[in-house]
Amino acid sequence: MKKLITASLAALIAAGSMATASAADAQSRYDRNDRQEQRQDRRDDRRDDRRDDRQELREDRREWRGDRREWREDRREDRQDYRQQARAYERWQRAERRYNVGRYYAPRGYQSRQWGYGQRIPSAYVNGYVIRDYNRYGLRQPPHGYHYVRNGNDVVLAAIAGGLITAVIAGLFN
Structure with a gap:
């Protein structure tokens, strides 16, 4: 009898553990499927985030592109304004008053000529x-590194080092 009770108890324990294992197995399968999902x-x-990122990009x-277009248009307008100002430079750089000074003689090998903004005046002048x-x-007073140079009846503001002309005052002398 003892053997029968022991055997039935062992069978019951075995069946219980198998039921627990299959429940755990079922749960782990469920968890595995859930994890996969x-x-x-x-x-x-x-993927959606990447799509959104690409869309934002x-x-x-x-x-x-629009900013670059606007920037180009602004630069184009600035260049047009600059050209217009450069063309009109002599008009608004006329001397208001004329001064009597001695006669002007051009440097040897040169003739008196009209100089303009952005040109370089030779060192002979x-x-x-x-x-x-x-x-x-x-x-x-001229800025540091510049000086006034007489050219005929005009005065030119030029850089000392390279002779680059930054201003022309037309008709200052008689």
Whole structure:
């Protein structure tokens, strides 16, 4: 009898553990499927995020393109304004008052000519024609590194180092 009770008890314990194992197995399968679905959902979310990122990038590129176009238009307008100002430079750089000074003789090998903004004046002009008493002729003090040079009846503000002309005051002298 003892053997029968022991055997039935062992069978009962074995059956209980098998039921627990199959329940645990079922639960782990469920968890595994659930995990796989969660992974799939995360992948889908990542794909959606990537799509959104690409869409935002496209929109940003369109905005950048628009910004570049506006920038180019602004530069074009600035260049047009600059050209108009350069053409009209002599008109608004006319001397308000004329001064009587000695006769002008062009440097040897040169003729008196009209100089313009952005040109370079030869060093031969600079040697004998620098105007040092600019206050006497109603001129402001030249910036550091520049000086006034007489050319015929005009005065040119040029860089000392390279002779680049930054201003022309036409008709200052008689």
